[in-house]
Amino acid sequence: MMSGMQTMPELRRHYFLDEYCIIAAERGRRPTNFRRDEAKPGDEAACPFCPGNEGMTPPSDAVYAGRGVLSDGAERVSGWQMRVFPNAFPAMVSSPEPVNRVVTGEWTALPGQGYHEVIVDSPRHRENPADFSQEHMERLIRVYRDRYLHYSESSLAKYISIFKNWGREAGASFSHSHSQLITLPIIPPQIKMELDAFRRTSFCPFCNIVEKEAGSSRLVGEDDDWILIAPFYSLVPFETWILPKRHFSSLGEMSDAESRSLAALLMQALRGMKSVLNDPPYNLMIFQLPSGYHLNIRIQPAVSRIAGFEKGTGIRINSIAPEYAAAKLSESAKSDGRSPKS
Template sequence: MSEIRKHYFLSEYCIIAEERAKRPSDFAGSDETAGENSSENCLFCGGAEENTPLATAVYKNGNIYSDTPEKRVRNWNFRCFPNLYPALSPALNLPEQQENGLQAEPGYGFHEIIVESPLHGRKLADFSDSEISELMKVYRDRTCSYITREKIRYVSLFKNSGEKAGASINHLHSQLLALPFCPPLLARELKVIRKNERCPYCSIFDIEKASPRLIHKNSEWIAFTPYSSMEPFEVWILPEKHVSYLGDCSDEILFALGDVLKNILKSYGRVLGNPPFNYMFYQLLEAPEYHLNLRLLPRISINAGFELNTGTYINTVSPERAASYLRGDLKPEERGL
């Protein structure tokens, strides 16, 4: 049973979920390259459906199915099921826990795994246009399925790729956590957004659509290295249309999102040699003022004492230089990385 604990005096939360420490020892601390080449004992591979909890949604040839205890759906395209070691529990009415005025509430919420291919070793960068567009629709569908549930205030949708980016199983997947609170990070942004006459993200779109930091642009989205990038090769993907969450995106917008995301992942592969990376959707259903965005972060630098102490990042590659590498303006021998 996990707990959502509040900070002593700030509007910040942490989730204490000790059960997650009991992950299979053969995945914890395993060597990344060993996992990459081996589908042996992989829980996420097609054919190993019995080894996961029952799937809540299985996407297959344009239809959605779910597993029953008697029958697991086979030959799927995308498969979603509750995390075997969830950080949050879907049980409602759990008892409150208090200690000497410190505040905690039961760890209510949902924690889902989205497996993005039945085949071991596939990468999003190698997906066809229609495959990646279908995946974006799955992201929209899963977001909408959780955001409207009782007590849920936020849906965190993200990918950890590679062990250094936090992936414990090396098979293409993303994760979704549906939370009973609005994360302070988004709440802080929203407060500032509401004070502005114009949406700051709409202004960012206008600045970056023709800046030296622009990497890729299509009919709906731009991808760029943000002006104050925290880390080398950080990329933001932003829609031109002001939409606040994935549920507001048409099929056309999602098709264009797949295109730009694939383009950036290919660039990462070309420039950085398939680095570990995270990407995260920032979205809010309850606040139409919010402007949906997707952020990618290759995990190639180490955050240490200074960053932890100050929340300030030292970035050794300027976003302008990073963008020129990712656009392919500079040849590999000129990279000097």
């Protein structure tokens, strides 16, 4: 019997944090169908993100149309390509009711002060981000950069989180493609730990990842400015990271050429995931700070359950080795024929 064809589970330590994940890949059992739940047909009429339904959302702060960046007045702007407005059910608000900073003298509570906005990133209800044109993805990256720069001026924003949830299982409440931005009055603990690790080394840990992973079996793709990898420390099956080869902290520091090549590599990542995993739900997260950091983008298919072991230990079990994921994703880019560099 060859049923003993299982690779040894491995505890893999994070590149530079004291965190672990378990890679427990079973050779004969490698699921590659992670299809997300699809929206029911005919739900456009009730979709607040669809053109014509702008009145169902709060007025826009920024409407990106061919004729420039506009904002809603008494009349809502139509004919847009992307539309940015405050989330109707925000996690953070700009003027919260005053709360006591310290509730009991023992435990801390801070006002949830900040901004939470929705970026409707396609005017087409059924458009899959993996099918965006290069031009449209370039536009989305410009919008991410614009909104990041806008909030980086605010004293309320210590941290700006930009992310995209695709599919209900990934947390999206609407099937119409959109991204979100939430500002926080604190630096999240995860980022704080990363910054502490930066201080302990004489080099940038992310520059080190770029250098080492570029020559590894986990490299999925690259162009002149960016690399796409299935990271050594992968928390979920087919997780990918995109890192700039040049050391810089935020989208605000990106050149126009870097912005265009990022769009191309991001499209390769999304197309690869859609084709290899049959359009899975996923979370896409942009990690950035105004300075002293190395921008990175992480894409995690939302396909594994967080259950008792994960909650009890903080350690995730990933059933797909990143080396296998990288091979599958590169193969798909080659057959796709649109890989920036093959």
